[in-house]
Structure formats: C-alpha cells, structure tokens
Amino acid sequence: MNSDSICILTTGGTIDKVYFDAKSEYQVGRPVIEAILEEGGARFPFRIEPILRKDSLDMSDEDRALIRQSVAEQEESKILITHGTDTMVETAQALQGVADKTVVLVGSLTPAHFKNSDAPFNIAFALGALQCLPHGVYIAMNGMVFDPGSVRKNREKGCFELA
Amino acid sequence: MNSDSICILTTGGTIDKVYFDAKSEYQVGRPVIEAILEEGGARFPFRIEPILRKDSLDMSDEDRALIRQSVAEQEESKILITHGTDTMVETAQALQGVADKTVVLVGSLTPAHFKNSDAPFNIAFALGALQCLPHGVYIAMNGMVFDPGSVRKNREKGCFELA
Amino acid sequence: MNSDSICILTTGGTIDKVYFDAKSEYQVGRPVIEAILEEGGARFPFRIEPILRKDSLDMSDEDRALIRQSVAEQEESKILITHGTDTMVETAQALQGVADKTVVLVGSLTPAHFKNSDAPFNIAFALGALQCLPHGVYIAMNGMVFDPGSVRKNREKGCFELA
Amino acid sequence: MNSDSICILTTGGTIDKVYFDAKSEYQVGRPVIEAILEEGGARFPFRIEPILRKDSLDMSDEDRALIRQSVAEQEESKILITHGTDTMVETAQALQGVADKTVVLVGSLTPAHFKNSDAPFNIAFALGALQCLPHGVYIAMNGMVFDPGSVRKNREKGCFELA
Numbered sequence: 001m002n003s004d005s006i007c008i009l010t011t012g013g014t015i016d017k018v019y020f021d022a023k024s025e026y027q028v029g030r031p032v033i034e035a036i037l038e039e040g041g042a043r044f045p046f047r048i049e050p051i052l053r054k055d056s057l058d059m060s061d062e063d064r065a066l067i068r069q070s071v072a073e074q075e076e077s078k079i080l081i082t083h084g085t086d087t088m089v090e091t092a093q094a095l096q097g098v099a100d101k102t103v104v105l106v107g108s109l110t111p112a113h114f115k116n117s118d119a120p121f122n123i124a125f126a127l128g129a130l131q132c133l134p135h136g137v138y139i140a141m142n143g144m145v146f147d148p149g150s151v152r153k154n155r156e157k158g159c160f161e162l163a
Numbered sequence: 164m165n166s167d168s169i170c171i172l173t174t175g176g177t178i179d180k181v182y183f184d185a186k187s188e189y190q191v192g193r194p195v196i197e198a199i200l201e202e203g204g205a206r207f208p209f210r211i212e213p214i215l216r217k218d219s220l221d222m223s224d225e226d227r228a229l230i231r232q233s234v235a236e237q238e239e240s241k242i243l244i245t246h247g248t249d250t251m252v253e254t255a256q257a258l259q260g261v262a263d264k265t266v267v268l269v270g271s272l273t274p275a276h277f278k279n280s281d282a283p284f285n286i287a288f289a290l291g292a293l294q295c296l297p298h299g300v301y302i303a304m305n306g307m308v309f310d311p312g313s314v315r316k317n318r319e320k321g322c323f324e325l326a
Numbered sequence: 327m328n329s330d331s332i333c334i335l336t337t338g339g340t341i342d343k344v345y346f347d348a349k350s351e352y353q354v355g356r357p358v359i360e361a362i363l364e365e366g367g368a369r370f371p372f373r374i375e376p377i378l379r380k381d382s383l384d385m386s387d388e389d390r391a392l393i394r395q396s397v398a399e400q401e402e403s404k405i406l407i408t409h410g411t412d413t414m415v416e417t418a419q420a421l422q423g424v425a426d427k428t429v430v431l432v433g434s435l436t437p438a439h440f441k442n443s444d445a446p447f448n449i450a451f452a453l454g455a456l457q458c459l460p461h462g463v464y465i466a467m468n469g470m471v472f473d474p475g476s477v478r479k480n481r482e483k484g485c486f487e488l489a
Numbered sequence: 490m491n492s493d494s495i496c497i498l499t500t501g502g503t504i505d506k507v508y509f510d511a512k513s514e515y516q517v518g519r520p521v522i523e524a525i526l527e528e529g530g531a532r533f534p535f536r537i538e539p540i541l542r543k544d545s546l547d548m549s550d551e552d553r554a555l556i557r558q559s560v561a562e563q564e565e566s567k568i569l570i571t572h573g574t575d576t577m578v579e580t581a582q583a584l585q586g587v588a589d590k591t592v593v594l595v596g597s598l599t600p601a602h603f604k605n606s607d608a609p610f611n612i613a614f615a616l617g618a619l620q621c622l623p624h625g626v627y628i629a630m631n632g633m634v635f636d637p638g639s640v641r642k643n644r645e646k647g648c649f650e651l652a
Contacts, residue, residue, distance in 0.1 A: 142204050447528055
C-alpha cells in the first residue's frame with residue numbers, strides 16, 4: 001500500500017560529517033544512507049540527490065530557497081531531507097506550503113559513520129513516517145514526528161521537543 | 164504532534180533469537196529493543212510487554228487469540244508487535260477489526276543481536292509508521308507498509324511483497 | 327620480520343556458533359575470521375582450514391588426536407586454532423610436544439557473529455602473539471598468553487586465569 | 490606467563506581523531522582503547538597515559554624526545570604507543586636503544602570511533618605482540634610486526650611494508 005518511490009535530498013549537517021584533512025588516507029565509501037537501507041533490506045524505489053553540503057548554521061535564505069525549489073521540482077511526492085539539526089526547524093518552516101508533497105526532515109547528533117550513531121535509527125524512523133504521512137512538512141527526530149511550527153531543538157539536552 | 168505513548172508486545176521469532184545452550188556462558192543483556200531506542204535517542208514514552216516467546220511457525224490459533232486479547236487490553240492505542248516473519252501475515256489477519264488501535268507488526272530475518280541485522284532498521288521504520296498511521300493493522304517490513312490482506316512473505320527472496 | 331604465513335584451523339566452539347534452525351532464513355556469509363582480518367587490514371598470507379565443528383565439551387580423545395595430526399601435517403610453522411573455551415586447556419595440553427610449530431589456541435565467550443563479541447579482539451590478539459612466540463603451544467585469552475600447564479577457565483567469572 | 494602490566498601512551502594521530510567543531514554536540518565518551526579492551530574481556534593490568542595529541546606529520550624532534558623520555562620514565566617494561574601512521578617509522582627509529590623496554594607502536598588508517606575501523610584489530614594485535622616480544626622497539630600494523638629499520642608506509646596502498 002504505502003511503498004511509493006522516495007526522493008532523498010542531502011544537504012549536509014552532522015549526519016553527513018566525515019573526518020577529513022588534506023593528509024588523510026580515509027576515503028568515504030558509498031553513501032551511508034544506501035548502506036543503512038541495504039542493511040534494513042529496504043525494497044522501495046529510491047533516489048538520492050545531494051543538493052548542498054553545509055553545516056546547518058551556515059545555511060542562508062538563498063540555500064533555503066534552493067532547497068524549496070528542489071523539493072518542488074522532484075517528481076516523487078515523498079521527499080526525505082537530511083539536514084543539520086541546528087537550523088532544521090527554520091528550513092522546515094521555509095518549506096511549508098509546498099504543494100502536493102510529503103516532506104520529512106531528519107538529521108543526527110552524531111555522524112552516521114560513527115559507531116553507535118543515532119543516524120540509522122533516525123533515517124529508518126523518518127522513512128516509516130514518510131511512507132504514512134499526508135502531504136505536509138514534518139520533522140522526525142528522537143522517535144517523534146513534529147510540526148515545524150511547534151518544535152525547537154533543546155541544545156542543552158541534545159534533543160528536539162515541543163515548543 | 165505524533166508522539167503518543169507506545170506499547171511494544173514481543174512474541175518471539177527470529178528478531179528475538181539468541182544463541183543459547185545449556186552450557187553456554189552467553190548471557191542476554193537488556194532487551195535489544197531498549198538498546199535500539201536508546202541509540203536512536205528516542206524520547207517518546209514506551210512500555211515493553213513480553214507475551215510469547217515462539218517461533219512463528221509454532222503459533223497456534225490459541226496463541227493468536229491471546230495476542231488479540233492482549234492488544235485489546237492495552238491502554239495505549241499505538242501498539243508495536245515483534246513477531247516471527249513466517250506467519251506474521253496470519254497473525255496480522257487475525258488481529259484485523261480490533262477496535263481503536265493502530266497495530267504494526269514487525270520482525271527481522273536476522274536476529275537483532277547479530278552484527279548487520281535488519282532488526283534495528285525494521286524496528287525504527289515500524290515505529291515511524293506507527294506514529295503516523297490511522298487505526299488499523301499493518302505489517303512493516305523491507306521499508307514498506309503493507310495491508311495484511313495483500314501481502315505475502317516470499318521465502319526464496321527473503322522479503323515481503325504484495326500478494 | 328615476523329610476518330610468516332599462518333594456518334588457521336577451526337574446530338567449532340562458541341566463536342563459530344551461528345543461530346540456525348531448519349526453518350531459518352539466516353544464511354552465514356563468508357567466514358567471520360576473513361571479515362575480521364579484512365577489517366584489520368591484515369596483509370600476511372593465511373589459509374583457513376576447517377577441521378571440526380564441535381562444541382568443545384563434546385570433543386573426544388579421537389578429536390584431539392585428529393587436531394594434533396592436523397597441526398603436525400600443516401606446512402606452516404605458525405598455527406592458530408579456534409576452539410570452544412570449555413575444554414581448550416585439555417586440547418592445548420594434548421598438543422604439547424608437537425615439533426617445530428608455534429600453536430596458539432583462541433576462542434570467545436560470545437559468538438563472533440554477535441555485536442560486541444569478544445571474538446574480534448581475541449583473534450587479533452592471538453595473531454599478534456602467534457607472530458612473535460617461539461615454538462610451543464599457548465592459549466591466548468583475555469588479553470593474556472597462557473602456558474597450557476598453568477591455566478584454567480574460571481566459569482563463574484567467565485575468564486581464563488592462572489591455575 | 491606473559492601478562493605483565495602494560496603502559497599505553499597515546500600521542501594522537503588518526504586512531505584518536507574525533508570529529509569536532511565549535512558548534513558540535515558530539516561529546517567524546519571514555520577513551521576508545523578502554524572500550525576495545527573491555528569488549529575483548531582483557532584482564533591484564535594497564536594504564537593509559539596521554540602524552541601528546543598531534544597529527545604525526547606535525548611531530549617535531551622535540552616531540553620525539555618527549556616520547557622517548559616518557560617511555561624511559563614509565564615503570565612498566567611493556568609499552569604500547571598509539572601514533573599517527575605518517576611518521577610512525579621516524580618515531581620508532583627515534584626510540585631505538587631505549588633500555589629494558591619492549592615498545593610497540595600502532596595506529597590506524599581510520600579513526601577508532603568509526604564503524605569498521607581498523608583500530609580495534611590493530612590495538613588487539615599490537616597487544617598480543619607486545620605481550621610476547623623481547624625488549625626492543627617494533628611497529629605492529631597490518632597484522633605484521635616490523636623492525637623500525639626495515640619498514641615504510643606505502644601511502645598509495647594504504648599499508649606498511651618491508652622497506
């Protein structure tokens with residue numbers, strides 16, 4: 001029933017962070033999201049579209065306009081956006097009103113490449129919500145689904161909560 | 164918005180399997196589901212209720228009646244059931260018509276204690292769906308949400324698919 | 327300097343245990359030891375020779391004679407034996423006196439396929455010892471190297487200790 | 490027999506690298522080495538002494554003099570040094586001739602906090618070698634033990650090899 005094709009837009013943030021310096025031998029393998037989906041045996045059609053690679057504190061109004069435009073242009077109606085947590089709420093609010101789309105924003109507090117990262121749980125949880133939610137814009141964090149108009153990141157506790 | 168309290172009923176199946184023999188030193192730690200929720204930073208209220216510990220091929224009509232009764236008796240309206248995959252569809256069908264509940268059944272092909280198990284993804288995905296679905300009974304497997312009346316397990320491919 | 331070719335004999339035991347029942351979909355992938363060596367970037371020549379698949383409590387004198395014969399016949403002088411922990415000491419004692427070989431026995435308390443198993447550490451530690459020890463028979467467990475004549479398994483503590 | 494107390498000197502390098510920026514919520518937990526030893530059930534006495542926190546390309550002659558002095562001052566005769574791989578050979582050569590010590594240098598190509606890092610294998614392998622080697626200075630990488638006078642890092646292949 002709910003197994004529509006999904007478009008995954010990546011914009012940067014902690015979830016995507018990889019240790020890197022000019023001298024490093026470390027090479028990033030295939031995208032972490034693909035590995036997470038494969039481990040979970042996911043069998044729905046999906047496409048990953050990298051559109052930005054920014055710390056969310058560095059995101060400008062132009063960046064958010066770009067994200068909104070990109071969401072509107074995708075042919076899929078279900079869109080997952082991976083995003084830094086610090087300004088995820090602002091971006092979600094900037095996306096409100098996009099027509100005929102279900103959009104879920106998700107991120108993580110620990111990079112996905114780390115052991116015991118919250119990223120695999122968050123991605124899988126967000127995908128479950130995305131498959132089931134009506135059109136609209138949502139934030140999926142901490143095993144909960146939030147309306148962008150009534151959520152904030154609590155930096156001290158390191159979690160999202162009702163605002 | 165969607166962060167209702169969740170009741171998790173465990174019934175056995177591969178997801179719960181732990182190597183054990185009489186001579187084994189291996190001791191199971193705390194329930195795997197709690198560890199998965201903690202790693203994901205989940206902050207919604209939940210309760211875990213173990214009701215059976217059976218291979219799903221060994222489940223009888225009485226077992227299914229017991230599960231249905233247990234679902235009906237829980238005070239939470241959102242219920243996750245971990246279940247063996249072989250007869251998950253039968254159990255889901257036996258639960259249809261339960262009043263005022265959203266019920267999602269989930270399992271895994273590899274035990275949750277194993278490295279690279281599909282269990283963490285499946286649990287998180289099912290919880291995301293559970294937080295968003297209307298009342299009814301559903302199967303969440305392979306990153307998809309199925310209606311119990313139109314799904315089967317494909318044993319050769321090791322996945323669930325539309326029937 | 328010390329990077330001789332290594333022969334790895336597997337005999338069963340917890341380290342090798344994999345959940346299995348007749349109905350199970352779970353398929354064991356390639357041998358765990360190869361995955362451990364690859365993750366560690368190991369670049370010495372090695373060969374894996376499965377000779378038994380027994381719980382060590384079920385090992386008979388004939389089994390130990392077979393292991394001893396197998397050790398003697400390998401062309402490599404450095405031999406790692408993976409073995410159940412319950413009678414590892416007995417087998418090590420039965421191997422003493424084998425000519426011109428360095429033999430290290432190793433096992434684990436948790437199956438290698440499990441998350442957070444002690445197997446990867448134990449295998450790597452035993453290989454480090456094996457590359458450096460003079461001819462003789464040794465047990466490598468708990469980050470220590472033991473003489474088979476002065477070690478016992480402490481079942482209560484779940485570790486090996488001086489006897 | 491070989492279970493002497495071990496002193497672990499940490500000097501920085503990739504093995505120790507943790508993603509960090511001023512805005513990050515990521516907090517490093519307890520030292521990775523302790524977690525590795527606990528997972529492996531290690532039961533020998535050890536002490537961890539952080540002495541530097543440098544990329545090994547930034548290490549100066551003064552740094553190496555400091556490391557040599559620190560090695561000489563420890564009361565343990567067995568010393569493990571975690572070190573960046575790029576100049577591990579230079580540091581090992583600078584340590585040669587230290588009296589009455591077995592010193593093993595080890596590092597990793599991927600940070601220990603990453604999933605599938607080579608660090609746990611390398612640490613465990615190096616400890617196994619350290620427990621068994623006579624006095625002297627050694628490099629343990631890629632499942633092999635090298636003499637500092639006849640080894641080089643092959644940056645293209647991402648491994649250590651005989652020079």
